[in-house]
């Protein structure tokens with residue numbers, strides 16, 4: 001256990017909740033004292049109310065417990081916020097204590113520094129993101145990275161590219177095709193690493209550029225259909241990963257004729273829907289992901305989502321629809337925000353994020 005032992009955490013949480021919940025309740029007569037118990041293990045803690053209780057056991061209570069406990073557990077554990085209360089059955093002999101509100105926690109993550117040598121040596125598909133948070137690329141469908149200007153989107157994207165492509169071919173996880181409407185650090189990274197990259201050549205010709213992008217995407221749609229035919233014949237084929245990477249999607253889809261936008265949207269929807277079984281992935285970066293920027297289906301298919309910069313219900317509503325970010329302790333500074341990775345093992349876990357620092361090829365950042 002971090003910080004305290006099991007007994008220490010149990011007492012600390014019980015005390016804090018006794019005091020905190022009492023003061024936050026609207027009816028002053030409500031007493032929590034003696035009306036609940038706390039149980040702690042490595043994965044989290046349980047709030048075991050004694051039924052019948054003189055208080056409501058509802059989402060409001062769940063939120064209040066989360067807010068109090070998350071601060072108490074910092075800087076040792078991050079309590080994980082669920083969109084609605086997590087009532088579980090509790091093994092107690094006494095009928096009055098047979099249910100509990102469960103809170104998962106994990107050790108507080110810190111920013112990591114990933115040296116070039118680590119990437120060179122790496123032979124796995126596991127991408128380190130923070131001290132206790134890793135992403136197995138074999139479980140990734142698509143990746144969305146959102147955030148206000150200057151929040152560190154392109155930097156994090158370059159980290160992912162660096163890791164996915166490896167520094168030499170032996171450590172390569174995925175082939176890449178990069179589209180960079182701003183001809184910024186991702187484009188420079190591609191130049192340094194000899195990776196295919198598409199960027200606008202003439203000023204003001206967004207329409208031509210989007211038409212070129214749509215044409216490239218249609219080539220990938222053909223690859224997907226091709227791979228599906230092969231899968232139909234032999235379902236055990238494992239295809240090499242391919243990632244289509246688009247930085248600053250907003251710059252691409254704003255102010256273009258509807259017809260062009262529709263065909264771009266249709267390509268990108270097809271790739272996100274059908275790419276997952278054939279290992280063709282999308283990595284999309286945008287200031288925001290409302291329905292004008294990408295089709296809703298693309299948002300629903302992505303299982304690794306990152307929101308950088310300012311965190312509020314206004315900024316998180318596109319990537320994390322059900323989340324009220326109140327009470328989540330988001331670090332400040334560049335390259336910070338929230339991350340969720342929905343890999344079927346840990347559903348709906350939204351965690352504070354500090355993006356890794358890495359050694360980029362010369363002249364890229």
Ligand SMILES: Nc1ncnc2c1ncn2[C@@H]1O[C@H](COP(=O)(O)OP(=O)(O)OP(=O)(O)O)[C@@H](O)[C@H]1O
Pocket residue numbers: 147148149150151152153154155156334335354355356357358365
């Ligand atoms: N994890 C990090 N470690 C160190 N520096 C970082 C980190 N994340 C971001 N930065 C720094 O923050 C600055 C801004 O990042 P970046 O250009 O990626 O922002 P952006 O969100 O892409 O902005 P824009 O919308 O203008 O393209 C960069 O100069 C980068 O060096």
Ligand SMILES: [Mg+2]
Pocket residue numbers: 153154155184
């Ligand atoms: Mg950028």
